[in-house]
Amino acid sequence: MHISLSDYLMDIVQNSFEAGASHVQxxxxxxxxxxxxxxxxxxxxxxxxxxxxxLDPFYxxxxxxRGRRFGLGLPFLxxxxxxxxxxxxxxxxxxEGTVVRFSFDMxxxxxxxxxxxxxxxxxxxxxxxxxxxxxxxSLAGRSGYTLDRRELQDVLGELESSGSxxxxxxxxxxxxxxxxSEYTE
Amino acid sequence: xxxxxxxxxxxxRERVQADMQKRDIEGKDxxxxxxxxxxxxxxxAKETLDAFLAALDEHKLTNISVTQTGCMGLCYVEPTxxxxxxxxxxxxxxxVDRKTARKIVEEHLVARRLVTDHIFDRPAADIIxxxxxx
Numbered sequence: 001m002h003i004s005l006s007d008y009l010m011d012i013v014q015n016s017f018e019a020g021a022s023h024v025q026x027x028x029x030x031x032x033x034x035x036x037x038x039x040x041x042x043x044x045x046x047x048x049x050x051x052x053x054x055l056d057p058f059y060x061x062x063x064x065x066r067g068r069r070f071g072l073g074l075p076f077l078x079x080x081x082x083x084x085x086x087x088x089x090x091x092x093x094x095x096e097g098t099v100v101r102f103s104f105d106m107x108x109x110x111x112x113x114x115x116x117x118x119x120x121x122x123x124x125x126x127x128x129x130x131x132x133x134x135x136x137x138s139l140a141g142r143s144g145y146t147l148d149r150r151e152l153q154d155v156l157g158e159l160e161s162s163g164s165x166x167x168x169x170x171x172x173x174x175x176x177x178x179x180x181s182e183y184t185e
Numbered sequence: 186x187x188x189x190x191x192x193x194x195x196x197x198r199e200r201v202q203a204d205m206q207k208r209d210i211e212g213k214d215x216x217x218x219x220x221x222x223x224x225x226x227x228x229x230a231k232e233t234l235d236a237f238l239a240a241l242d243e244h245k246l247t248n249i250s251v252t253q254t255g256c257m258g259l260c261y262v263e264p265t266x267x268x269x270x271x272x273x274x275x276x277x278x279x280x281v282d283r284k285t286a287r288k289i290v291e292e293h294l295v296a297r298r299l300v301t302d303h304i305f306d307r308p309a310a311d312i313i314x315x316x317x318x319x
Contacts, residue, residue: 001227002226002227003227003229006231007226007227007231010221010226010231011223011226014221072223072224073223076223076227115231116231116232116235119231119232119234119235120231123221123231123234123253126251126253127221127253128252128253128254145188151191152191152194155191155194155195155198156194156198157198160250160251160252161247161248161249161250161251162217162237162238162241162242162246162247162248162249162250162251163201163202163205163247163248164198165238165251166238166241166242166247167194167197167198167201169235169238170189170197171189171194174187174188174189175188175189177188178187178188178189179188181187
């Protein structure tokens with residue numbers, strides 16, 4: 001199990017990269033109580049049987065590491081959501097893409113803490129397999145901020161050197177901090 | 186705290202770049218690769234990566250390639266990190282928490298000494314190719 005909601009997000013969005021998605025949209029809506037996250041990709045998608053197996057903790061796609069049985073990302077998330085009165089849905093179509101939508105009731109005692117969301121979003125943007133990633137974050141119905149990988153790449157160049165990553169990290173942290181100070185004002 | 190705009194980010198980038206060009210091309214071709222699979226994340230790889238960035242920033246090492254990869258098959262010693270520095274052996278470090286990440290930057294990258302008590306040599310046998318990935 002992961003410690004924080006940010007860790008779940010990092011794990012789940014990477015599935016989209018691995019499914020060969022070129023466009024990935026992550027939406028994080030934080031309300032008074034509920035935290036609702038949606039990951040939408042245009043990867044290769046799954047059929048009904050594969051979707052069921054994707055929630056099996058001992059299933060992973062053949063081919064990545066043949067003979068190994070693993071693939072804990074979705075089952076972890078499913079279990080964590082289940083434990084704290086949230087909702088989880090998985091929609092997918094072969095050749096079209098996949099939508100994972102889940103929510104956590106943040107007031108529930110078993111809900112994971114949000115964790116370092118700025119770090120998680122920064123590292124997802126910098127992930128070598130992420131092509132076109134758009135992140136929309138809102139807090140209590142306010143518009144919040146958006147992060148667009150292509151736009152950031154245009155400003156920073158490649159998102160691989162330690163120098164660019166440090167700047168990206170500062171930028172994302174300032175968006176997240178700004179969102180919270182707007183909320184408390 | 187006001188949100189940084191893309192324009193501010195751009196000018197910050199230009200300032201940093203001008204600064205970089207004044208310095209030697211220290212660190213060029215060095216790479217840090219962090220295992221960011223489910224096992225890595227569960228063991229705190231996000232914090233490890235963050236600690237690397239902070240330590241590299243402090244040492245003004247702006248030229249190191251920092252990337253993420255999946256599971257290296259060493260789930261029992263996550264977070265795992267591969268460090269490639271020209272002229273030194275390629276090393277996979279295991280159990281790299283925040284403190285160890287900082288140590289790797291100070292020892293391996295700056296002082297050019299291996300952090301021997303965290304070396305786990307290579308990925309698990311079924312992850313690397315038959316020829317050892319050569």
